[in-house]
Amino acid sequence: MPFSWEKRLTPSKFMLLAVPCIALLLSLLFCGVFLLITGRDPVEIYVAMISGALGSTYGLSETIVKAIPLMLCGLGISVAFRMQLWNIGAEGQLYVGALAATWLPLTFPALPAWVMLPLMVCLGMAGGALWAFVPGILRARWQVNEIITTLMLNYIGILWVSYLVYGPWRDPKGLNFPLTAQFPDAAILPFWGTSRIHIGLLLALAIVAFLYVLFNNSRWGYELKVIGSSPKAARYAGMNITRNICLAMLLSGAICGLAGMTEVSGIIGRLQPGLSPGYGYTGIIIAWLGQLNPLAIVIMSFLFGALQVGGYMVQTLGVPAAVASMIQGSILFFVIGAEILTRYRISYTGCKGGRSDRE
Amino acid sequence: MATPFIQMQGIVKRFPGVIANDQVDLTIYPGEIHALLGENGSGKSTLMSVLDGLYQPNAGRIIIDGEEHKFGSPRDAIACGIGMIHQHFKLVEPFTVAENITMGAKNGDFWLSTEKIKQEIIGFGAKYGLHVNPNAYVWQLSVGEKQRVEILRILYQGSRLLIMDEPTAVLTPPETAELFSNLRRMTEQGCAVIFITHKLNEVMELADRVTVLRAGRVTGSMERSQLNPNQLVQLMVGRDLAGRSKPIQTELGPVVLNVDQIEVLNDMGRLGLRALSLSLREGEILGLAGVTGNGQRELAEAICGLRHIEKGSIHLHGEDITNLNPSAILDQGVSYVPEDRLGMGLVPDLTIIENLLLKNYQQPKYSGRWLLHAKAIEENAAALVEKYNVKTPSLHQPVKILSGGNLQRLLLAREIATIPRLMIVVYPARGLDIGATNDIHQLLLDLKANHTAILLISEDLDELVALSDRIGVLFDGRLAGEFPANEVDLDELGLLMAGSGQTNGGEPNAI
Ligand SMILES: Nc1ncnc2c1ncn2[C@@H]1O[C@H](COP(=O)(O)OP(=O)(O)OP(=O)(O)O)[C@@H](O)[C@H]1O
Ligand SMILES: [Mg+2]
Numbered sequence: 001m002p003f004s005w006e007k008r009l010t011p012s013k014f015m016l017l018a019v020p021c022i023a024l025l026l027s028l029l030f031c032g033v034f035l036l037i038t039g040r041d042p043v044e045i046y047v048a049m050i051s052g053a054l055g056s057t058y059g060l061s062e063t064i065v066k067a068i069p070l071m072l073c074g075l076g077i078s079v080a081f082r083m084q085l086w087n088i089g090a091e092g093q094l095y096v097g098a099l100a101a102t103w104l105p106l107t108f109p110a111l112p113a114w115v116m117l118p119l120m121v122c123l124g125m126a127g128g129a130l131w132a133f134v135p136g137i138l139r140a141r142w143q144v145n146e147i148i149t150t151l152m153l154n155y156i157g158i159l160w161v162s163y164l165v166y167g168p169w170r171d172p173k174g175l176n177f178p179l180t181a182q183f184p185d186a187a188i189l190p191f192w193g194t195s196r197i198h199i200g201l202l203l204a205l206a207i208v209a210f211l212y213v214l215f216n217n218s219r220w221g222y223e224l225k226v227i228g229s230s231p232k233a234a235r236y237a238g239m240n241i242t243r244n245i246c247l248a249m250l251l252s253g254a255i256c257g258l259a260g261m262t263e264v265s266g267i268i269g270r271l272q273p274g275l276s277p278g279y280g281y282t283g284i285i286i287a288w289l290g291q292l293n294p295l296a297i298v299i300m301s302f303l304f305g306a307l308q309v310g311g312y313m314v315q316t317l318g319v320p321a322a323v324a325s326m327i328q329g330s331i332l333f334f335v336i337g338a339e340i341l342t343r344y345r346i347s348y349t350g351c352k353g354g355r356s357d358r359e
Numbered sequence: 360m361a362t363p364f365i366q367m368q369g370i371v372k373r374f375p376g377v378i379a380n381d382q383v384d385l386t387i388y389p390g391e392i393h394a395l396l397g398e399n400g401s402g403k404s405t406l407m408s409v410l411d412g413l414y415q416p417n418a419g420r421i422i423i424d425g426e427e428h429k430f431g432s433p434r435d436a437i438a439c440g441i442g443m444i445h446q447h448f449k450l451v452e453p454f455t456v457a458e459n460i461t462m463g464a465k466n467g468d469f470w471l472s473t474e475k476i477k478q479e480i481i482g483f484g485a486k487y488g489l490h491v492n493p494n495a496y497v498w499q500l501s502v503g504e505k506q507r508v509e510i511l512r513i514l515y516q517g518s519r520l521l522i523m524d525e526p527t528a529v530l531t532p533p534e535t536a537e538l539f540s541n542l543r544r545m546t547e548q549g550c551a552v553i554f555i556t557h558k559l560n561e562v563m564e565l566a567d568r569v570t571v572l573r574a575g576r577v578t579g580s581m582e583r584s585q586l587n588p589n590q591l592v593q594l595m596v597g598r599d600l601a602g603r604s605k606p607i608q609t610e611l612g613p614v615v616l617n618v619d620q621i622e623v624l625n626d627m628g629r630l631g632l633r634a635l636s637l638s639l640r641e642g643e644i645l646g647l648a649g650v651t652g653n654g655q656r657e658l659a660e661a662i663c664g665l666r667h668i669e670k671g672s673i674h675l676h677g678e679d680i681t682n683l684n685p686s687a688i689l690d691q692g693v694s695y696v697p698e699d700r701l702g703m704g705l706v707p708d709l710t711i712i713e714n715l716l717l718k719n720y721q722q723p724k725y726s727g728r729w730l731l732h733a734k735a736i737e738e739n740a741a742a743l744v745e746k747y748n749v750k751t752p753s754l755h756q757p758v759k760i761l762s763g764g765n766l767q768r769l770l771l772a773r774e775i776a777t778i779p780r781l782m783i784v785v786y787p788a789r790g791l792d793i794g795a796t797n798d799i800h801q802l803l804l805d806l807k808a809n810h811t812a813i814l815l816i817s818e819d820l821d822e823l824v825a826l827s828d829r830i831g832v833l834f835d836g837r838l839a840g841e842f843p844a845n846e847v848d849l850d851e852l853g854l855l856m857a858g859s860g861q862t863n864g865g866e867p868n869a870i
Binding site: 213217218219220222223225226229230232233235236237238239240 | 663665684685686687688689690695697699702703704705706707708709713716717718720721726727728729730731733
């Protein structure tokens, strides 16, 4: 073979940028072939998706609406991933955050907005933090694998929400639908004009700024970096690894929990099952694509928001919205595949390669 | 002479900001032992990585048995019979010794007969004096044992050229002698060896030919008959060296460290230290000789709070620090240069600036309650790199690209700069060139003059004798003997290190 792989010592900067783009193109191609096989015109569908998601004020605003929870989940996940803590429980943390935030307007419906909303934000974050803390402490103290515990807690969190809305929290006036009562106006996040874009966007952007400083310029961020990259050296430097694992999980869960709060308070206005179409899982893809960089995560969440909105839009063409999920999944697939390019370089070795004289 | 086995011609290898190899020619004949000499960062490891297929050169040719080859990866080099043992071991820590040795073997049947392989490994080990337990996990091994695994792996692959990057840095004198006789045995069968070293006496003893590099260029190549140490130094450094530093007599102050009958478990869960006691005073250097794996790491880690003390106690300045957490002990002015540089002492993927921050990021000068003071941090890093002569193209490079000697300088710079009250140094000169070794020794002596108490753990008896006030021997987790440095008997030390000549039986022995 005239080509060979050479390992790069430092990941290539150019490739770090190019890989997500290449992966996006490849997955569009891949899904295009699939659409062709099923007898549809991929170009038409892609054009419809893009114009649906970005071509109108409505589409654009919906894209931003979807981007908010995606961004929050991606950001939350990135905190844990930076420490090599594989928190895949964002979905459950989102649900428990929503649940905790819902408790307040259901119990004290008469609170004024300036008390209600900040408290709901705190409760949402606390709920998500608690849900991530359990795997965190198990991992820090007893080396329990956090991938499994966070994943399992997803189901528990989602089922808790179902239990409450089918049982104790069901709206007595709700014709037996599994929904809580509509929130009072004081528990609804302010939004822009007639769109559904709510103030959660600003909260998310504030968290971006916070994480940017945390990762690049803070003492704690430095500890996270050292622990994530070499726990042995961190211990040698006197860092408290147990405490930092717990703290990182708490912060990670709190941000994901906030996503749940903004969904119930900004979009739905009540708690209901299925309140997230898998934001917590898509958040994993976003965090990974954004290489755990807060700014890149912002861009990726708008991209994925657009993808989801575009997916809904093409339903009018008789194409299932699952096309969007298919593209999403294949992007991740190609990114992981293409990531090898950031760590290896392909070099042309001529036909007299060392390989030729083996075997 | 016979026809060359390998010719490297006009090899150029550039990295961003440096030319590591500049038009280097190197010829290797079958059955010769070829020494590669040069200062830290002169490009020795890079040249060998090119020959091993790890790096592709920017220019130049590699000719093997008269035929040009281009290596895309170490696999290609192995196929041509070239095997390399790197300065930093490339073993898979969670795997067993046997698994590491058979990994990538070219006669790799899919189903390996484990029992047969273990027998083979034990057989090889006996033949070359490389004893390791094939069932042990690599993370449980000391550095010295890991090297034995690396050598066994290359032998197992059946290479015709064995490249060893500073192999003797981690060996004791008897082990080195044994390695040398094994290498000779291998060359008698036509196998060639390239070894990199900083020790001239080894070159004089072993090498058939020598090539010297300076700043990426070949400055000379000599046959055995022409060898002359002074000239070698000239070629390496480009000037004559100042004489070896002399220890100064300092007033010994009060006791700083008192270790009383401690027992500690090693990574295998067995007793690593057995009722070990020692004490150390201000301005004193206590040298501990001993073969790697006899409790050195356990002792250092126990003092630093990195390893649980099962029995006994440790006092620092009269205060009990037994089983305190590491940061509490650090705060008492204890600094530690571990043997495992890139695993524990430095974080490979972080930059030079970030690595220099590791021990002092909490100081008010470098951080507030929340934020880091980026400017002060960078200035401090620049000053340290300058003062301790760390050669690097930029402060923002990850430290894993530094040459072995420069890594060591960086680590020592960070640990010494804190002006510790107790300093624990493990193998300080390992991997350093002659000039840098002198520099480091001088730094340690300056620290001593500054009233720091120093626990110097080393295998280099010359170094121990040159620096220490007292010398003890660690064997099997115990202290076996103690001598004032000026009346030390090297033969007796050697015997104690090997575990024989134990005059006081198994009695715990305080010094
Ligand atoms: N991957 C890399 N990227 C950038 N620079 C590198 C890389 N590898 C080595 N260098 C630089 O190339 C030069 C030569 O390094 P090399 O490791 O070959 O030195 P060496 O002769 O082996 O030194 P030592 O005796 O200290 O091990 C050094 O300046 C080093 O910083
Ligand atoms: Mg080297």
